[in-house]
Amino acid sequence: MKKIFNLETKNLVGREVVLFGFVNSIRDHGKLFFFDLKDRSGIVQCVISQENNYFGSVKEIKNQSVVMVKGQVQQRPPHLANPHLPTGKVEVVINEIQILSQPKTLPFEVDSDGYEIDEALRLKYRYLDLRRARLQNNLRKRHEFLLFIRNFLDAHGFIEIETPILTKSTPEGARDYLVPSRIYPGKFYALPQSPQQYKQLLMVAGLERYFQIARCFRDEDPRGDRQPEFTQLDMEMSYVNRDDILSLVEKMFVEVINQLYPQKRIKTYPFPRLTYEEAISIYGSDKPDLRNDPNDPNELAFAFIVDFPMFEVVNDKLETMHHPFTQPRLPDGKSDRDALFNALEKSPESLLSEQYDLVLNGYEIGGGSIRTTDPEILIKVFEILGHERGEVEEKFGHLLEAFSYGVPPHGGIAPGIDRILMILNNEPNIREVIAFPKTGEGRDLMMNSPSEIEKKQLDELSIQIRQVEN
Amino acid sequence: MKKIFNLETKNLVGREVVLFGFVNSIRDHGKLFFFDLKDRSGIVQCVISQENNYFGSVKEIKNQSVVMVKGQVQQRPPHLANPHLPTGKVEVVINEIQILSQPKTLPFEVDSDGYEIDEALRLKYRYLDLRRARLQNNLRKRHEFLLFIRNFLDAHGFIEIETPILTKSTPEGARDYLVPSRIYPGKFYALPQSPQQYKQLLMVAGLERYFQIARCFRDEDPRGDRQPEFTQLDMEMSYVNRDDILSLVEKMFVEVINQLYPQKRIKTYPFPRLTYEEAISIYGSDKPDLRNDPNDPNELAFAFIVDFPMFEVVNDKLETMHHPFTQPRLPDGKSDRDALFNALEKSPESLLSEQYDLVLNGYEIGGGSIRTTDPEILIKVFEILGHERGEVEEKFGHLLEAFSYGVPPHGGIAPGIDRILMILNNEPNIREVIAFPKTGEGRDLMMNSPSEIEKKQLDELSIQIRQVEN
Numbered sequence: 050m051k052k053i054f055n056l057e058t059k060n061l062v063g064r065e066v067v068l069f070g071f072v073n074s075i076r077d078h079g080k081l082f083f084f085d086l087k088d089r090s091g092i093v094q095c096v097i098s099q100e101n102n103y104f105g106s107v108k109e110i111k112n113q114s115v116v117m118v119k120g121q122v123q124q125r126p127p128h129l130a131n132p133h134l135p136t137g138k139v140e141v142v143i144n145e146i147q148i149l150s151q152p153k154t155l156p157f158e159v160d161s162d163g164y165e166i167d168e169a170l171r172l173k174y175r176y177l178d179l180r181r182a183r184l185q186n187n188l189r190k191r192h193e194f195l196l197f198i199r200n201f202l203d204a205h206g207f208i209e210i211e212t213p214i215l216t217k218s219t220p221e222g223a224r225d226y227l228v229p230s231r232i233y234p235g236k237f238y239a240l241p242q243s244p245q246q247y248k249q250l251l252m253v254a255g256l257e258r259y260f261q262i263a264r265c266f267r268d269e270d271p272r273g274d275r276q277p278e279f280t281q282l283d284m285e286m287s288y289v290n291r292d293d294i295l296s297l298v299e300k301m302f303v304e305v306i307n308q309l310y311p312q313k314r315i316k317t318y319p320f321p322r323l324t325y326e327e328a329i330s331i332y333g334s335d336k337p338d339l340r341n342d343p344n345d346p347n348e349l350a351f352a353f354i355v356d357f358p359m360f361e362v363v364n365d366k367l368e369t370m371h372h373p374f375t376q377p378r379l380p381d382g383k384s385d386r387d388a389l390f391n392a393l394e395k396s397p398e399s400l401l402s403e404q405y406d407l408v409l410n411g412y413e414i415g416g417g418s419i420r421t422t423d424p425e426i427l428i429k430v431f432e433i434l435g436h437e438r439g440e441v442e443e444k445f446g447h448l449l450e451a452f453s454y455g456v457p458p459h460g461g462i463a464p465g466i467d468r469i470l471m472i473l474n475n476e477p478n479i480r481e482v483i484a485f486p487k488t489g490e491g492r493d494l495m496m497n498s499p500s501e502i503e504k505k506q507l508d509e510l511s512i513q514i515r516q517v518e519n
Numbered sequence: 520m521k522k523i524f525n526l527e528t529k530n531l532v533g534r535e536v537v538l539f540g541f542v543n544s545i546r547d548h549g550k551l552f553f554f555d556l557k558d559r560s561g562i563v564q565c566v567i568s569q570e571n572n573y574f575g576s577v578k579e580i581k582n583q584s585v586v587m588v589k590g591q592v593q594q595r596p597p598h599l600a601n602p603h604l605p606t607g608k609v610e611v612v613i614n615e616i617q618i619l620s621q622p623k624t625l626p627f628e629v630d631s632d633g634y635e636i637d638e639a640l641r642l643k644y645r646y647l648d649l650r651r652a653r654l655q656n657n658l659r660k661r662h663e664f665l666l667f668i669r670n671f672l673d674a675h676g677f678i679e680i681e682t683p684i685l686t687k688s689t690p691e692g693a694r695d696y697l698v699p700s701r702i703y704p705g706k707f708y709a710l711p712q713s714p715q716q717y718k719q720l721l722m723v724a725g726l727e728r729y730f731q732i733a734r735c736f737r738d739e740d741p742r743g744d745r746q747p748e749f750t751q752l753d754m755e756m757s758y759v760n761r762d763d764i765l766s767l768v769e770k771m772f773v774e775v776i777n778q779l780y781p782q783k784r785i786k787t788y789p790f791p792r793l794t795y796e797e798a799i800s801i802y803g804s805d806k807p808d809l810r811n812d813p814n815d816p817n818e819l820a821f822a823f824i825v826d827f828p829m830f831e832v833v834n835d836k837l838e839t840m841h842h843p844f845t846q847p848r849l850p851d852g853k854s855d856r857d858a859l860f861n862a863l864e865k866s867p868e869s870l871l872s873e874q875y876d877l878v879l880n881g882y883e884i885g886g887g888s889i890r891t892t893d894p895e896i897l898i899k900v901f902e903i904l905g906h907e908r909g910e911v912e913e914k915f916g917h918l919l920e921a922f923s924y925g926v927p928p929h930g931g932i933a934p935g936i937d938r939i940l941m942i943l944n945n946e947p948n949i950r951e952v953i954a955f956p957k958t959g960e961g962r963d964l965m966m967n968s969p970s971e972i973e974k975k976q977l978d979e980l981s982i983q984i985r986q987v988e989n
């Protein structure tokens with residue numbers, strides 16, 4: 050007899066089966082004892098009568114006991130069938146049962162959706178929280194979504210390439226997480242905010258079509274629905290223009306949603322393309338919510354926002370709206386290198402850029418751009434951002450030098466996986482679609498991390514804790 | 520006219536095409552000018568004659584120039600065909616050519632295999648090194664291998680689940696890489712040596728079949744062919760025995776190798792299973808090379824090694840041969856909890872374990888085990904390893920507590936992807952199958968990492984460099 054999944058019992062009336070799972074919904078009817086057995090495929094009702102030798106031991110089982118059941122699948126009488134359950138027409142008559150693990154009382158119910166439970170408690174006991182059907186479904190959908198995308202991109206000539214997690218601190222963007230080096234005292238690795246430089250270097254290498262389901266890290270201040278580490282679909286292509294990239298992304302999302310979320314309706318296809326100026330002037334936002342009915346959980350309103358300004362003023366300083374690697378563009382659309390340099394010198398705020406964002410239901414779910422491959426323009430952009438030429442060459446010298454060995458024109462995009470799955474699964478925040486999320490303040494309540502470490506570890510790393518002066 | 524890949528030209532005689540790529544092998548024959556154009560699909564010969572308007576500008580191209588070519592595909596005369604090239608029967612007669620990027624002289628050849636070039640130089644210019652057909656093929660095979668495995672495991676009911684990279688320092692195993700927390704001064708995250716605890720907690724959550732192509736980190740001393748970060752296929756299953764896991768792994772490797780490496784021959788199938796004692800006594804090694812001819816690049820000799828001792832003596836101290844989560848087993852094979860505790864107390868060296876290793880051509884390419892799910896046995900094992908009960912509860916309390924809420928019996932395995940691909944691609948070390956490897960001493964010569972960081976960054980993290988006393 051071979052172990053089968055609970056769901057398979059529905060087609061196995063009359064057969065002997067072996068099942069494993071967690072006990073749910075115990076109903077003790079005196080001479081008959083019922084419970085639901087739950088495994089990853091679903092639930093099946095099990096029943097044992099007092100004539101059976103195991104009737105005594107079955108009385109010991111509790112909600113969430115882990116058991117092995119040997120028994121026979123039988124049809125339920127029609128009036129006792131459960132139409133809400135795929136296995137609702139059958140039940141398993143127990144011949145033998147073994148209790149594999151006995152639970153103490155759980156800190157909360159796991160049969161509900163769980164929204165009503167204090168989230169800190171849920172995160173502390175995440176391994177129990179994940180017993181919920183809702184969260185298991187979210188994880189399964191996440192798996193299916195990412196696998197679909199991998200196969201889609203493979204079929205479109207992309208290859209997935211793993212880039213390093215231990216990399217180098219660079220001055221652009223947000224704050225880096227740092228990793229002290231033991232072998233080189235006083236030196237540090239940084240965790241990547243994104244694989245931006247690596248993917249551009251892969252284009253220099255001639256790989257042409259790269260993607261990666263990539264882990265990214267940003268040490269930001271606690272703010273809203275963020276995580277210290279998050280997942281993005283990182284992509285880069287050579288010899289393409291903006292529309293090649295946007296069309297591919299559009300096709301990918303339409304196909305994956307049709308396949309995995311058939312109940313969802315994409316409002317407009319092809320996705321509308323709005324300029325930044327149109328978005329701001331019509332909707333007052335560069336991530337407008339274009340749904341007809343924001344209360345409809347099945348409406349998906351995608352849009353691309355294009356023609357962003359290259360720079361914006363933040364705290365009296367110029368910053369790039371996207372990032373420094375984005376190709377700036379003259380407002381008249383002409384591609385004249387001298388005129389571009391002139392504008393970078395004299396009126397950088399007037400420049401547009403080859404940035405594009407993907408927006409869904411009022412969220413920015415991805416951004417990208419055609420890149421600058423001209424080292425002099427890249428240096429100029431960094432200078433406008435306030436970096437010294439020497440610093441740029443020290444921090445980005447390898448990229449600037451790479452571009453001097455022949456560089457295919459290239460561009461890319463990086464949709465954020467957590468946010469997209471949050472929307473597709475109708476969840477209120479990204480923590481619901483991440484297996485082991487941290488709190489908004491970056492704590493892992495289950496592992497109790499970050500945590501203190503041993504002095505020996507600090508010594509090995511040649512660092513010490515700086516005492517804060519009071 | 521649409522951009523096509525070079526390889527497609529072989530079936531497009533008479534058609535107008537647009538091609539992009541790097542220039543290779545320039546041959547200037549006076550009135551005729553030839554070069555090979557290389558893109559990710561391969562090479563096609565391009566030719567331009569002096570009558571063409573672009574004949575002047577084509578003289579500017581160099582080896583590794585990036586160009587766009589518009590032209591017409593024509594059949595080569597039979598005696599000029601190149602039988603070694605898929606596109607060897609055709610050539611592209613250039614109508615128009617644009618130079619998109621001009622290279623300065625490369626620091627080394629990229630047409631060769633590259634083994635002869637100083638590796639430090641190759642790693643510094645990895646983005647050029649990766650232009651080699653050999654390395655591009657290694658990356659493509661890596662992509663195909665991992666995608667095949669993902670689809671295989673999906674078809675076998677597994678789901679891929681991403682576990683955190685920012686996690687907690689634990690006392691078992693090798694040295695952790697640490698990440699100082701800015702928000703919690705004096706506290707640290709650790710990078711995972713493997714997702715071991717997370718995958719076991721996913722079994723407690725009832726996910727039953729987990730896998731992940733997982734990044735793992737170990738801060739080890741420079742030793743042989745190691746990397747600070749590496750990739751493993753991390754798997755865990757509930758309600759299975761050793762043979763269920765080994766059979767699945769065996770099937771997976773046979774299928775992926777038949778599909779992607781049809782020239783390889785698997786010497787013995789099913790894979791032989793040797794006990795540790797047999798392996799040591801017959802071959803003098805627990806990772807024996809079972810090939811008939813170690814010089815045959817296409818022979819693959821897999822084996823499983825089973826029945827390992829639970830503990831080994833290292834520097835006069837008991838250590839686990841695998842890891843503390845492995846289920847110990849009485850030498851007589853009986854499963855008697857009291858007898859097991861007794862043996863753990865009195866003669867731990869006598870115990871075997873539920874560990875198994877996968878061996879290929881003399882390399883250990885993966886290890887795993889059936890896990891201890893009894894918290895008291897796990898604590899006992901940690902005590903034998905020299906950890907205080909209090910420390911174990913502080914560091915592993917969440918796992919011990921998790922097991923008290925009902926835990927399915929479970930086990931797993933974690934084949935090392937880098938090593939397997941090294942063997943399958945006939946490479947001498949794992950750096951050849953990793954896109955951006957570090958040196959044996961953990962340096963990234965391209966990014967120049969680890970590197971010094973700004974004092975401001977240290978201050979924000981509340982740490983300082985400890986000055987080494989001379």
